[in-house]
Amino acid sequence: MKLVVVSAGLSVPSSTRLLADRLAAAVGRRTDDVVVQVVELRELAVEIAQNFTNGFPGRALAAAIDAVTGADGLIVVTPVFSASYSGLFKSFFDVIDKDALAGTPVLIAATGGTARHSMVLDHALRPLFSHLKAVVVPTGVYAASEDWGAAGLDGRIERAAGELAGLMNGLSAAKPVGNDDLEVVPFAEQLAALRATG
Amino acid sequence: MQFGIFSVGDVTPDPTTGRTPTERERIKAMVAIALKAEEVGLDVFATGEHHNPPFVPSSPTTMLGYVAARTEKLILSTSTTLITTNDPVKIAEDFAMLQHLADGRVDLMMGRGNTGPVYPWFGQDIRQGINLAVENYALLRRLWREDVVDWEGKFRTPLQGFTSTPRPLDGVPPFVWHGSIRSPEIAEQAAYYGDGFFHNNIFWPADHTKRMVDLYRQRYAHYGHGTAEQAVVGLGGHVFMRRNSQDAVREFRPYFDVAPVYGHGPSLEEFTDQTPLTVGSPQQVIEKTLAFRDYAGDYQRQLFLIDHAGLPLKTVLEQLDMLGEEVVPVLRKEFAAGRPADVPEAPTHQSLLAAAKKETVA
Numbered sequence: 001m002k003l004v005v006v007s008a009g010l011s012v013p014s015s016t017r018l019l020a021d022r023l024a025a026a027v028g029r030r031t032d033d034v035v036v037q038v039v040e041l042r043e044l045a046v047e048i049a050q051n052f053t054n055g056f057p058g059r060a061l062a063a064a065i066d067a068v069t070g071a072d073g074l075i076v077v078t079p080v081f082s083a084s085y086s087g088l089f090k091s092f093f094d095v096i097d098k099d100a101l102a103g104t105p106v107l108i109a110a111t112g113g114t115a116r117h118s119m120v121l122d123h124a125l126r127p128l129f130s131h132l133k134a135v136v137v138p139t140g141v142y143a144a145s146e147d148w149g150a151a152g153l154d155g156r157i158e159r160a161a162g163e164l165a166g167l168m169n170g171l172s173a174a175k176p177v178g179n180d181d182l183e184v185v186p187f188a189e190q191l192a193a194l195r196a197t198g
Numbered sequence: 199m200q201f202g203i204f205s206v207g208d209v210t211p212d213p214t215t216g217r218t219p220t221e222r223e224r225i226k227a228m229v230a231i232a233l234k235a236e237e238v239g240l241d242v243f244a245t246g247e248h249h250n251p252p253f254v255p256s257s258p259t260t261m262l263g264y265v266a267a268r269t270e271k272l273i274l275s276t277s278t279t280l281i282t283t284n285d286p287v288k289i290a291e292d293f294a295m296l297q298h299l300a301d302g303r304v305d306l307m308m309g310r311g312n313t314g315p316v317y318p319w320f321g322q323d324i325r326q327g328i329n330l331a332v333e334n335y336a337l338l339r340r341l342w343r344e345d346v347v348d349w350e351g352k353f354r355t356p357l358q359g360f361t362s363t364p365r366p367l368d369g370v371p372p373f374v375w376h377g378s379i380r381s382p383e384i385a386e387q388a389a390y391y392g393d394g395f396f397h398n399n400i401f402w403p404a405d406h407t408k409r410m411v412d413l414y415r416q417r418y419a420h421y422g423h424g425t426a427e428q429a430v431v432g433l434g435g436h437v438f439m440r441r442n443s444q445d446a447v448r449e450f451r452p453y454f455d456v457a458p459v460y461g462h463g464p465s466l467e468e469f470t471d472q473t474p475l476t477v478g479s480p481q482q483v484i485e486k487t488l489a490f491r492d493y494a495g496d497y498q499r500q501l502f503l504i505d506h507a508g509l510p511l512k513t514v515l516e517q518l519d520m521l522g523e524e525v526v527p528v529l530r531k532e533f534a535a536g537r538p539a540d541v542p543e544a545p546t547h548q549s550l551l552a553a554a555k556k557e558t559v560a
Contacts, residue, residue, distance in 0.1 A: 049463075050464045053460070053462060053464075054401060054460060054463050054464065055401065056401070056403055058464070058468070182382040182413045184383065184413065184417065185383065187386050187387055187389075190328075190332050190386075190387075191332060194332060194333050194352055
């Protein structure tokens with residue numbers, strides 16, 4: 001099983017990455033033979049911007065996109081910026097094909113300075129991944145600064161990780177097999193479709 | 199193999215002087231570039247078609263007709279003709295007229311256009327882009343091949359007893375290329391008809407171009423026009439040359455850095471590493487262009503983009519001198535070497551006419 005972790009933290013070390021690692025470890029404990037790959041968006045920031053200006057991804061970004069779209073499960077973690085996911089986080093998912101995450105189990109998580117933004121999980125991240133047709137686990141994990149010194153975060157991590165692990169094991173058979181070939185509608189069908197509606 | 203140039207027709211300020219050419223200057227420059235292409239021994243000049251500033255070529259057959267009158271051998275083509283928003287009846291008429299005036303030195307490349315508002319400006323819906331390309335082209339083919347056409351479709355008013363005039367020269371319609379960067383449907387369309395497929399690879403990594411060309415080749419064979427290796431493929435190229443590569447980089451960098459489309463993005467070095475752009479010596483251009491064959495197979499037409507981003511006319515004409523004197527003669531020789539005998543050249547009016555006569559006799 002391939003678990004890919006997308007972290008949009010910007011500082012080094014970052015609490016976003018710390019939360020991502022705790023989530024990944026918790027999923028790992030529940031899944032046999034899981035291979036974890038972490039995608040740090042900070043390292044891809046320039047290539048993501050250039051993807052917008054050029055229309056194609058650079059080599060490191062292409063590799064990250066391949067990893068994310070080929071994953072059996074995703075953990076995505078963003079810091080809260082201006083009451084939402086960070087622009088970098090959104091930009092990464094903007095350059096991924098809109099159907100590439102269809103059916104992929106996703107655990108959403110976010111970090112922030114205060115607990116006041118915790119609804120960002122359900123007001124911003126969940127709709128984004130619903131649009132991408134991913135399967136978002138019921139429990140999202142939000143960690144404010146204060147949570148790192150309080151009881152409760154562990155429990156939420158464990159519950160969310162259990163949900164993701166369950167979906168990864170259960171949905172792996174349902175996810176469409178990745179196909180790298182370009183697909184075509186036979187031309188006669190394309191012509192016939194126009195005649196039928198014309 | 200055919201070598202030529204294709205122009206977008208952009209009016210762009212020269213970033214080194216800040217001066218923007220007038221539309222008249224740019225139009226005349228495009229003509230001068232086309233005439234120079236013939237003078238230095240290139241085979242093809244293709245003009246873009248655009249209907250918004252900062253571009254001038256809204257009326258390709260007017261320009262190509264003028265160039266036809268002043269050239270002898272040059273093949274006049276487009277890059278691209280908007281099959282989505284032009285009336286296919288007008289395309290049939292305009293290009294048949296050009297064929298007669300140019301004694302058959304005409305082909306054209308179909309494209310959908312990538313400027314959203316052009317569709318509504320011409321009464322169309324961009325969401326129907328592929329369907330417009332499919333239906334309009336199907337009609338265009340009939341207009342060139344049938345003297346009297348009765349037709350009804352989804353997008354234009356029906357035709358009853360319509361004859362497109364003038365009829366194609368010698369009864370042979372112009373050869374058609376289909377240009378597409380990422381739509382498999384268009385590669386499929388080109389394959390279905392046995393037409394040419396042009397991949398404008400200039401801003402794209404090689405693996406993407408390879409996938410699109412491979413798809414076209416497989417489908418060309420599927421439809422029984424020949425083997426996959428015999429499919430008719432064209433590619434773009436994007437070069438700036440000086441005798442010493444350092445001089446080329448130094449002179450081109452200010453144009454690259456602010457160029458439309460790719461400016462303000464990756465560095466010149468990153469871009470030349472990942473795309474077909476070559477900024478350097480004629481030898482470097484030769485090496486990079488020859489490498490296209492490694493992933494696209496033996497192909498039929500190579501068009502270079504040399505006149506964009508505000509480069510002055512004098513500089514562009516110098517590029518053409520180098521292409522004609524140093525680059526293309528070597529490319530002709532090297533591409534011919536190792537090319538299987540059964541891989542055809544790009545069709546021309548003469549070759550299509552000969553094939554039609556042979557078919558009539560048979």
